[in-house]
Amino acid sequence: MLPPTRVSLLHLGCPKNQIDSEVLLGRLAADGMLVCGRTEDAEVALVNTCAFIGPAREESLAAIHALLEKKRRGALRGVVVVGCLPQQFRAEVTADPQLTEVDAFLGLTDYSGVAEVVRAVVDGRSARALTGGSARGDGTDRVRLLTGPRSYAYLRVSEGCDHDCAFCIIPRIRGRMRSKPVAALAAEASELAAQGVREVILVAEDSTGYGRDLDDPASERFARLPDAIRAVADAPGVRWVRAMYAYPNGLPKGLTDVLREHPRVVEYLDIPIQHVASDVLRAMRRGYSVDTYRRRVDRLRARVPGVELSTDWIVGFPGETDEDFARSVALLREIGYAQSYVFRYSPRPGTASFDAPEIAEEIVAARHAELLRAAEDVQRERWRRYEGAVRPVLVERAAKKPGTFSGRTPEGLEATFPHAGAPISEVIDVRLVRAWTHGCSGEASAA
Numbered sequence: 001m002l003p004p005t006r007v008s009l010l011h012l013g014c015p016k017n018q019i020d021s022e023v024l025l026g027r028l029a030a031d032g033m034l035v036c037g038r039t040e041d042a043e044v045a046l047v048n049t050c051a052f053i054g055p056a057r058e059e060s061l062a063a064i065h066a067l068l069e070k071k072r073r074g075a076l077r078g079v080v081v082v083g084c085l086p087q088q089f090r091a092e093v094t095a096d097p098q099l100t101e102v103d104a105f106l107g108l109t110d111y112s113g114v115a116e117v118v119r120a121v122v123d124g125r126s127a128r129a130l131t132g133g134s135a136r137g138d139g140t141d142r143v144r145l146l147t148g149p150r151s152y153a154y155l156r157v158s159e160g161c162d163h164d165c166a167f168c169i170i171p172r173i174r175g176r177m178r179s180k181p182v183a184a185l186a187a188e189a190s191e192l193a194a195q196g197v198r199e200v201i202l203v204a205e206d207s208t209g210y211g212r213d214l215d216d217p218a219s220e221r222f223a224r225l226p227d228a229i230r231a232v233a234d235a236p237g238v239r240w241v242r243a244m245y246a247y248p249n250g251l252p253k254g255l256t257d258v259l260r261e262h263p264r265v266v267e268y269l270d271i272p273i274q275h276v277a278s279d280v281l282r283a284m285r286r287g288y289s290v291d292t293y294r295r296r297v298d299r300l301r302a303r304v305p306g307v308e309l310s311t312d313w314i315v316g317f318p319g320e321t322d323e324d325f326a327r328s329v330a331l332l333r334e335i336g337y338a339q340s341y342v343f344r345y346s347p348r349p350g351t352a353s354f355d356a357p358e359i360a361e362e363i364v365a366a367r368h369a370e371l372l373r374a375a376e377d378v379q380r381e382r383w384r385r386y387e388g389a390v391r392p393v394l395v396e397r398a399a400k401k402p403g404t405f406s407g408r409t410p411e412g413l414e415a416t417f418p419h420a421g422a423p424i425s426e427v428i429d430v431r432l433v434r435a436w437t438h439g440c441s442g443e444a445s446a447a
Helices: 015-030 054-072 084-095 114-123 170-174 182-194 225-233 255-261 278-284 290-303 322-335 361-384
Strands: 006-011 044-049 078-083 104-106 152-156 199-203 240-243 265-270 308-315 339-344 390-398 404-408 414-418 427-435 440-444
Touching (some): 015 199, 054 084, 078 084, 078 114, 104 114, 199 225, 225 240, 240 265, 255 290
Antiparallel strands (some): 404 414, 427 440
């Protein structure tokens, strides 16, 4: 009997990509292949690529070339490139003379055929004509080999996006929004919990748009994000549910109720604003104004007083003036985000803003650094409000220092604390002692 084929996977990109990576590994393992944690131990290496912005595409190409170099040295028998890069730029990458040694390119499918592709590579047969599987369905994500700490896992409530933001290529890569039925989400959450997952993080390109395409017979009406959150939170074994990527053009009715009232739903919401200036928001095609955004935040905080918010920012979008940028800094400080993710604008072929005149790189770099500093200042002050409080912490891992562990509070604050042997994936009470920008120190509490 031949030994199993040894495969490894390099993951790049966002949490939605991480789900894809885990599905790929799950399909390979289910077919009897041996998943290796290191490329050095594998015969065939897969790389799950990202092409969301220019730097991500360059990172993907660099990773591909590094694997091809290993193949040339005889350290690998094959290289398979998967995901967003070949999905959007298949003609370009397959014709690239520097990528002719790639054995197969797979776009976005259910990956049910990935083992056949890998087997063809190992057997020396052409794999470029093979596909990775069929179109994705409601159960596509249920064949997964989890790669992160068992304490949490991502659950995709929908895929694709119906918005047409001027800077974003995602609708061209992942298509129009397709929501999973509530029953499918509940089943998937139950399976994750059965594997030891305690926090389920809901992700999508537009989570607040969930269900607009879906008439769910189980609820006898159109399902919305609160229905999805409640179904996942009610799944046996789930301890916490967190919602990410809430597009700010409208928060669905009932969202504040489920955030405030359900004991397993954390009071946290990720609402990417991207920018503040009206002219920039219109050019971005975001579909809301800063006044509308501020009113929604005010209403959310009035109804859920303990809620913490995170957001995304883009600096250097074409046409952004110094005054426009200053408005972003001011609103960041006004809102008081617990976490902010700051990105430089990156022109993407096929987007409405691609041909717009770009702002000088040195200006963009300076604005990026300034907004990052402001975000860190605000985040540090936000976290200091919890000093002295006893908060539940979901234990994720042993920390670097012997005898210490780290985990996260419902608010998303990472806490590191000494413990004789904290139970991984369980929730314990920790007294938060000293906060800094990205976390805090604490001590296990009997309170």
